[in-house]
Amino acid sequence: MSMQLSLLAEETTVAPTGLVYHEQFLTAPEELDFLAQIDASEWLTDLSRRVLHFGFKYDYSNRRLDESARIGAFPAWLTSLASKVYTAASEDVQRLLEAQQPFEQAIVNEYQPGQGIAPHIDRDCFGPAVATVSLGSAINMDFSRDATGDEHVQRLEPRSLLLLHGEARTTWRHSIAKRRKDEWHGQVLERKRRVSITFRTIADLIPAQT
Template sequence: MNAIHLPQGATYLPDFVTAKEECELAAALDTGEWSVELKRRVQHFGWRYDYRARAVTADAFLGALPDWLSPVCARLEGETTFGRLPDQMIANEYLPGQGISAHVDCVPCFADKVASLSLLSACEMRFRHRASGEKCALLLEPRALLILAGAARYDWTHEIPARMADIVDGEKRPRARRVSMTFRNVLRSG
């Protein structure tokens, strides 16, 4: 299932958090309020992204990221190619059968690196080069971090097919509840 190659600029780090940290992060999210504005449940931290306007406006600031995110944010800054503290995080909950359509994270909204931490269940992410149509895929394992930068951030779309299971090494692997935590930095105009 894992691609022989990933888009240039993509970095995949398995076991970025421990199983204990994974449980603590999921529990912290579940004490918060999940929005049901989309087909999947979401939570916004730092800045709220407006899905309809496809923008982050000046009045969308929600406050600093919560303290319980500090260890992950510090690791993103100090131990990865992300290289800075994020100021925005969106948590997305995917139940079996749910996914997200092919997209590139909002270019005028967010800085040049996007990091996504997978919790609780694995799923396949597909990539497609916008100009050539070349495709590849990656199995996102629980506790793994994916960083998209450069070509992977701007020239390739990424998506999670909406299905109940993925085929891994020729075997059907049912999906369970998955939570992704996507870390970004908001671009603010003068």
């Protein structure tokens, strides 16, 4: 199921333009297969949460990308998922991507209950479209726009796809609160382990320093 978020009601205040949500993007067997591929990889632990980098390793300290960050092509399972994301995207998003290689960088984040990520906009070294596939637990993602004070909460269900472009990509911050439970439709729901796969293109690649 796909919907433009301006059509949502109960938890919506002002929805970001350019935010599109596909709830049933993956099947349950596909989710299990991707989780198995991820857990067979070697996690990095240099953040408060476990992460994996593909394509390019993002430098969190310098907040930039250069040629030295290139770590090789996506594995086959990730290439397959990137292609599936491209196929599901709207024509507006597809025009920002390339059919043969829609994304050049991917990061996998593991969120245990109580873990989150601070409000942010993806750096401008990344391109105009960002896609996130959610595996495992559902979670609330918070959106805010400082210029207007607008806010929006989007529930990210397991096996869903979130696409950001336009204002949703460039002027709205997104975050995940550090808590063990979320409230949604009047219910308090416990978090479990969530794994996200975020795909990006590269907009500004700095030459490697020598």
